[in-house]
Amino acid sequence: MPSALPLGDPAPEDGRLPAQAAAGAEARDFGVYLHVPFCRVRCGYCDFNTYTATELRGVKQADYPDQAIAEVRFAARALEASGVPGRAVSTVFFGGGTPTLLPPGDLARMLAAVRDTWGLTPGAEVTTEANPDSVDAAALRQLADAGFTRVSFGMQSAVPSVLATLERTHDPERVPLVVEWAREAGLDVSLDLIYGTPGESLDDWQRSLDAALACAPDHLSAYALIVEEGTKLARQIRRGGVAEPDDDLTADMYELADAALARAGYEWYEVSNWSKGPGHRSRHNLGYWRGADWWGVGPGAHSHVGGVRWWNVKHPAAYAARVLQGASPAAGRETLDDETRRVEDILLKVRIAEGLPVAELDRAARPEVAGLIAEGLIDGAAAIGGSIRLTLRGRLLADAVVRRLT
Structure with missing residues (x-):
């Protein structure tokens, strides 16, 4: 896969952390990130640790929930052995990949494992990412019934030509439908947009903003496209088949978004994120930015507890082998x-x-x-x-x- 793990020190098989990880832990929030590393297709710009069916080398997608649950249980033992006091989880985030490629019942089981292992704080935020074409009304109701509180849809653009350049396969006409279904299920809604795609004009970007705002999401993220080395898009640009993103145009797009969102009643709370008031901010992501503790479950997932950071092996086959042996899936770690x-x-x-x-x-x-x-x-x-x-x-x-x- 294009992305690479950082260098670091070896991580012990039992997952024990240095003493500094426990210091002051009671005062820090604790979140859990669950990485679901599966996608139907690989988008040309993406360098996330995700795998299509042909890249799994015999690993079965259906086996993954039990592997993730095994790591959750391992995490609890490792933290306890390290003297890190038990804390209820304040935020849970299912990211990917496309978490909703798994059946809702599997996501519910993974969430239940977190709840049963550590407990959830009152009003805990529980989010899953989803593609507009990876859920229907019934699936969203099942997720809400299981305890999910929030869904983040990868809208990216409302313009078919921009979606084609990004190799996104969903129909933009479906976005208002999935937002409506999520609302009916009682879920908060976030929409993710990307701007600065080669060939995208200011008018295109305005059209995407208008379409997103017409859905009245609680939260909106807008990320400038970054051309990551090793991706298909980077190769296309290097060969001259696709133009490089224009930095000045990208800056104009950001200013356009900020003004449009402010007029619609959204406030920025992080450079790329806006919400309808403080109550709709992504508390999980704020935990990252504020230096909270979190355990990252899954292939390639990163974790941080008390100034100790580690990262899991990347491929689902290597990950499965480790967790099923009861060993830490960490590939390396560093003490900051x-x-x-x-x-x-x-x-x-x-x-x-x-x-x-x-x-x-x-x-x-x-x-x-x-x-x-x-x-x-x-x-x-x-x-x-x-x-x-x-x-x-x-x-x-x-x-x-x-x-x-x-």
């Missing part, structure tokens, strides 16, 4: 030092609307604040109040702001 954690905190917290406390900046970086205000990259009033908060221009240049502050 204080400086790495400080830099990562800046990188992540700068991206969210609540901002980064100025007090968390290194003394050498604090003189940069005045210059960033003068350049219109961070909000001056917020900085006076003690928080680094990006302006619209700052969101477009977030990476440059982070470099200045680290």
Whole structure:
């Protein structure tokens, strides 16, 4: 697969974590991510750890839920052996791949394993990603009945030519239907969009925004297309068959989206995410950006507990072999030092609307604040109040702001 795992230290077979992982755990939220690594087709731009039927090398998709449940149980034993106090799970996120390629009953069993192992906090957020063509009304009702609270649909675009370039196979006319079915089931709805696709015009992007807003989702994500090395799209661009994304046009698209969403009553809370008020933000993703703890279940999934980060083997066959032996599926791990954690905190917290406390900046970086205000990259009033908060221009240049502050 195109994406690669990072280098790191060996991970012990019993999954035990260093002592620092337990320190202060009671004060941190705990989430669970369950990766479902299956897709019907591989989209040309995608470098996620996903597999079509022809890439599974004898692994059966139907066996996967039991393997994931085995890792959930392994995780509980490993955390307990490491002295990490037991905590109820505040967010659960099924991502992929396409989680809803599995029957709703299998997703329900995986969620039940999390609930039975750790418990869920009152009002826990439970999300699954879905393609518009991978669910129907009955499936969404089953998911809601099982305890799911939220569904995130991969809409990407409302323009057939843009979907064709991305190699997305769903009919854009189906999106309003699945949103309506999700609403009827009592689920919160998020729509994911991609902008900056080669050949996409501003008018195309406006059409996609209009179509998404007509569905009145609770939450909307809009991500600039990144051409990842090793993907089919990268090869097409290198050969000259597809034009490279235009950075200036992509910036115009972001500004267009931010203005349209603000007019429709959405507020940005992270550079690429908007919601209908704080109650509809993705709490699971906020946990990532705030440095919470989470255990990632599944092939290639990443985890983080108390400054210890690890990642699982990528292929479903290697993953199955490990979990069925009762061994850790981790391929490697790293224990973050204080400086790495400080830099990562800046990188992540700068991206969210609540901002980064100025007090968390290194003394050498604090003189940069005045210059960033003068350049219109961070909000001056917020900085006076003690928080680094990006302006619209700052969101477009977030990476440059982070470099200045680290």
